[in-house]
Amino acid sequence: xxxxxxxxxxxxxSDIACPWCYIGKRRFAxxxxxxxxxxxxxxxxxxxxxxxxxxxxxxxxxxxxxxEMKGMPVEQVRQMFAHVANxxxxxxxxxxxxxxxxxxxxxxxxxxHLAGERRNELLEALFRxxxxxxxxxxxxxxxxxxxxxxxxxSDEVRVGLDGDAGADAVRADLLEARMLGVTGVPFFVAxxxxxxxxxxxxxxxxxLLQRAIDDAAETGTVTDVADGDSCAV
Amino acid sequence: xxxxxxxxxxxxxSDIACPWCYIGKRRFAxxxxxxxxxxxxxxxxxxxxxxxxxxxxxxxxxxxxxxEMKGMPVEQVRQMFAHVANxxxxxxxxxxxxxxxxxxxxxxxxxxHLAGERRNELLEALFRxxxxxxxxxxxxxxxxxxxxxxxxxSDEVRVGLDGDAGADAVRADLLEARMLGVTGVPFFVAxxxxxxxxxxxxxxxxxLLQRAIDDAAETGTVTDVADGDSCAV
Numbered sequence: 001x002x003x004x005x006x007x008x009x010x011x012x013x014s015d016i017a018c019p020w021c022y023i024g025k026r027r028f029a030x031x032x033x034x035x036x037x038x039x040x041x042x043x044x045x046x047x048x049x050x051x052x053x054x055x056x057x058x059x060x061x062x063x064x065x066x067x068e069m070k071g072m073p074v075e076q077v078r079q080m081f082a083h084v085a086n087x088x089x090x091x092x093x094x095x096x097x098x099x100x101x102x103x104x105x106x107x108x109x110x111x112x113h114l115a116g117e118r119r120n121e122l123l124e125a126l127f128r129x130x131x132x133x134x135x136x137x138x139x140x141x142x143x144x145x146x147x148x149x150x151x152x153x154s155d156e157v158r159v160g161l162d163g164d165a166g167a168d169a170v171r172a173d174l175l176e177a178r179m180l181g182v183t184g185v186p187f188f189v190a191x192x193x194x195x196x197x198x199x200x201x202x203x204x205x206x207x208l209l210q211r212a213i214d215d216a217a218e219t220g221t222v223t224d225v226a227d228g229d230s231c232a233v
Numbered sequence: 234x235x236x237x238x239x240x241x242x243x244x245x246x247s248d249i250a251c252p253w254c255y256i257g258k259r260r261f262a263x264x265x266x267x268x269x270x271x272x273x274x275x276x277x278x279x280x281x282x283x284x285x286x287x288x289x290x291x292x293x294x295x296x297x298x299x300x301e302m303k304g305m306p307v308e309q310v311r312q313m314f315a316h317v318a319n320x321x322x323x324x325x326x327x328x329x330x331x332x333x334x335x336x337x338x339x340x341x342x343x344x345x346h347l348a349g350e351r352r353n354e355l356l357e358a359l360f361r362x363x364x365x366x367x368x369x370x371x372x373x374x375x376x377x378x379x380x381x382x383x384x385x386x387s388d389e390v391r392v393g394l395d396g397d398a399g400a401d402a403v404r405a406d407l408l409e410a411r412m413l414g415v416t417g418v419p420f421f422v423a424x425x426x427x428x429x430x431x432x433x434x435x436x437x438x439x440x441l442l443q444r445a446i447d448d449a450a451e452t453g454t455v456t457d458v459a460d461g462d463s464c465a466v
Contacts, residue, residue, distance in 0.1 A: 163396030230417035
């Protein structure tokens with residue numbers, strides 16, 4: 001018994017509210033596109049919340065949220081925005097912080113867990129909606145519309161969001177992040193063994209991918225130590 | 234950055250419809266209760282379906298289902314039942330195959346994914362309902378009642394089951410089982426590195442647990458290879 005061809009698993013914790021996650025996602029995608037063994041890499045996006053205590057329905061300009069949550073002077077937040085937007089622009093992302101609305105991201109994360117194979121596409125759409133288009137990412141109709149743009153069925157999404165769908169999966173991700181000691185995102189973990197924190201340059205991600213494949217080649221075999229009575233298909 | 238105290242993770246794929254899973258669960262629990270480092274073992278129950286193609290709502294005596302699905306003569310199925318019930322009795326489980334109703338277990342697995350920290354208790358209750366009490370485990374009211382008996386909120390469970398709650402999590406488990414090449418359950422995987430298949434004797438589980446802790450001590454450290462720009466809480 002072995003994992004197919006020593007697949008390397010990369011888990012990435014991120015929050016829709018995190019601009020470095022958006023930038024890091026872009027850089028990681030570029031690294032992965034260049035990586036020769038990319039067909040042996042399994043990527044799992046995991047949920048993280050920078051501001052889990054934001055009340056549902058509370059929406060305010062990002063600058064107000066940061067001034068309050070971080071206790072930073074307005075001018076300093078503006079400088080930080082300018083720096084991040086500048087870096088983002090170099091990666092081809094047009095973040096416009098003057099339009100960004102801070103809101104609780106829990107439902108957006110639930111939605112991501114409903115997206116199945118469209119999760120990567122949906123996450124991309126959510127980042128864009130939040131950072132480029134000034135959308136309110138805890139608004140139900142907005143989430144349904146974004147999901148539809150990523151190819152999901154609107155009715156199914158609405159029923160899921162109206163219910164509790166995805167909530168346990170989000171909580172499991174948050175709990176796991178806590179167990180791993182994650183305090184900032186994006187946070188990349190390869191094979192549950194090597195971690196990279198932050199929006200690294202592409203070359204760092206390439207190095208992580210190479211190391212993940214090398215490690216998988218050494219340890220990726222699941223050894224059956226015993227076979228006992230079991231129910232087979 | 235490290236996993237807390239080199240925690241060993243044990244993932245167990247099982248199906249409510251699988252008597253060896255019920256027996257294996259009992260034996261594994263006994264091994265874990267005896268294991269000196271049990272406080273460093275994290276157990277995750279995962280979903281597996283022996284008969285995923287059983288139409289929702291189709292309910293029939295287990296003997297009829299096996300005769301049809303396996304193409305086995307009735308007498309041979311009866312002998313198998315007697316053997317399994319006999320082994321189960323030695324482990325303190327009173328399986329009564331004459332009352333067991335075969336049904337699709339997908340909703341029961343969805344329910345397990347909604348149970349959070351009560352998952353172990355709920356799985357125990359589902360096995361008991363199916364194998365001892367002759368309950369129909371794809372019946373909505375029955376599932377709600379069993380969930381309530383395990384301490385879950387009936388209204389929340391009903392809303393979740395009426396929606397799509399847990400479905401993605403079940404599918405993710407099934408997919409992972411396929412990727413791991415699992416063809417029979419119960420299937421135990423330690424640290425994604427060592428596997429044990431079947432309802433093993435307690436001592437085999439103790440050996441698996443010891444090996445899992447030893448391996449975790451060697452490899453359980455997540456190494457930060459780099460820190461970059463990130464969003465912190």
